Amino acid sequence: MKQEYIISAYSENHIGLLNRITIVFTRRKVNIESITASESAIKGIFKLTIVVNDEKEKVVNITKQIEKQVDILKAFYYTNEEMIFQEIALYKVPTKALMETDQLEKMIRQHNARILEITPEYTVIEKTGHKNETQELFNGLTEYGVLQFIRSGRVAITRSPIEKLSEFLIQRDALLAKS
């Protein structure tokens, strides 16, 4: 059964590594729903968060193939329930709409969104949340004319109190010390 999974991969910061990772998906014809990459809490280690919608078996194998890449330290896969995750969306609407009715402002408040910038021509609104939440605001704003819209890839953090990577790093250091 297909469902949404979040793959978390920890890597060295090397040119071309993102390409190597996306190739793992491409050659298996698995679509990446979203991808984000940034430095992790551990200095020099980067973290990639990849969202896919597929069968568990396939996700497990893909995670192993990602981990097989020499510059990847470790990769994990999680279900949505195992993680706290957010996306950020930015909406640009005409400022005129904001001035003509208070409904728009009300909508921004109801959705816990915030205004980032107001110019005479446009207003930029920011909202963080799950995709359905940012989509809901988008649907509401379309009535007033959305000039531009962008949604980020997912950022996610585990619910587990243990940082799996830290455990792995301890084991790895022990292994490297032996060799």
Add this chain to the structure above:
Amino acid sequence: MTAKEKETKRSKQQNVEISGSEAVIRSLIEEGTEIIFGYPGGQIMPVYDALYDYRNALRHILTRHEQGAVHAAQGYARATGKTGVCLVTSGPGATNLITGIADAMIDSTPLVCITGQVASPLLGSDAFQESDIVGISMPITKWNYQITSPDEIPSTIAKAFYIAATGRPGPVLIDITKNAQTGKFKYKYAKCHKIRSYIPEFPVNKEKLNQAADLINSAKKPYLIYGQGVHLSGAEKELKQFIEKTGIPAAGTLLGLSALKTNHPLNMGMLGMHGNYGPNIKTNECDVLIAVGMRFDDRVTGNLKTYAKQAKVIHIEIDPAEINKNVKSDIALLGDAKRILKLLHLLAEKKKHLSWVNEFKDAHEIEMKKVISSDLNPETLGIGMAEVVNKVSELTNSSAVIVSDVGQNQMAAARYSKFTTSRSHITSGGLGTMGFGLPAAMGAKLGIPDREVVLFVGDGGLQMTIQEFGTIAQEKVPVKIVVLNNRFLGMVRQWQELFFEKRYSFTEILSPDFVKVAAAYGIPGQLITKRKDLNKALQTMLESKGPYLIEVMVEKEDNIFPMIPAGASVSDILLCINDIKSSN
């Protein structure tokens, strides 16, 4: 030179300003490289220039095509167990390596391929002979890296050799920009022994090991299948000791062949699409299946839905990504085959599974009657591929290293060669690369000059890399070439005969007089059209000191049986053409 003098010379060489090109050569020598296969060109010329000063320390083989270089390096690596090295220029030189790199990746062959690249400021500008070889080779390399500064050269080459040869071996590509080759820096070399993000081998899980031993000890019909991992980890002795203690019958994959002597009483033959009858059907009858250093390739498993469903599967494998990839294992033992077999041997009980082993022997009798006897003693006027292979095996006392190309010649070579020594069977398994054979045989012979190397190649595959006759002649590589000429692309023709109503669509191939072509390069040879001349010709070939070619005109429509049709179950292996007709 004494050890002290050598050390003094070495320390003098370290920390001296040299060019990136010289650093490439010195680094290769530090890694123990003896032979490199390559082809010069504009963007690698500085390295070739540096090589000129080291030509006595590092032998360079000038192939006639970069594809020849990479296949030769593969043959060298597979025969010796060392890492094969290629050196080529940018653009077309680099892209010509691609087939061989892909082949090495799927067949776990350690290679370090060094490509020249345009100077850093020109990168991405579509400069003359620029290709994004790092991007192109990403999906088919274990690791690749572009060097843009000379001081990166020693550490990158050290890392490349470490990655290529450890864990599950594979090809690594290093792309070096021209400015990195010409720039100078203080050279210092240190071998790589660890990489933060790369763990080539995991410690053996003792609990799982005990579980596996319990399963093996309680099995009634245990069956072991071995792959190339046995060669790669040097576990031949451990494999033999383990099956001898436990009495477990064993069979090899195409790349596993020769890890266990062919005539070992517990060696039941070859698995796979054209493997032996018993080894295939017994997969679906055993109660415990122990897979050692093999990856359950689809040519071995046939239809996965019906593969070994009745058996508990123990998978001994070094690559974590192979566990449960194709076949779900009940117990996965992650790690080096040699270590695991050694430990399993200690826990395993001494047993004999005589009646189970006899079942394999019964199956062998069936195959003997229906396939092998007629293959070896055909009633046809024309010569059969199997009898040629068998004759070579007899005349070499099964001691030769057999290299094959791809197709019917490959399957005949695998089925009818007998092996007494490990690493004696070299072929392109996973990628099935036609054109692999000739350069690979040359590379193998250069790596192991004291052993006889015999190549079986078809008329189609030979013409894909036939230009390597030139390299063989120039370097006087005494490789023995047996061309099995059926005037067809034989394996495709066989499929067309069996599954496409004999519609031989573009498989009939006109070939040159191979003996004359070889002669043009200075390689002697003979054409054999009659069975009565075969023995003597092969003797002449084996007695000759240099390279030698025999072209054997074999039956035009000879088929390779048994056969598991693509997508069928291993239980549905067909022994003859009539089986196919009755199954249709």
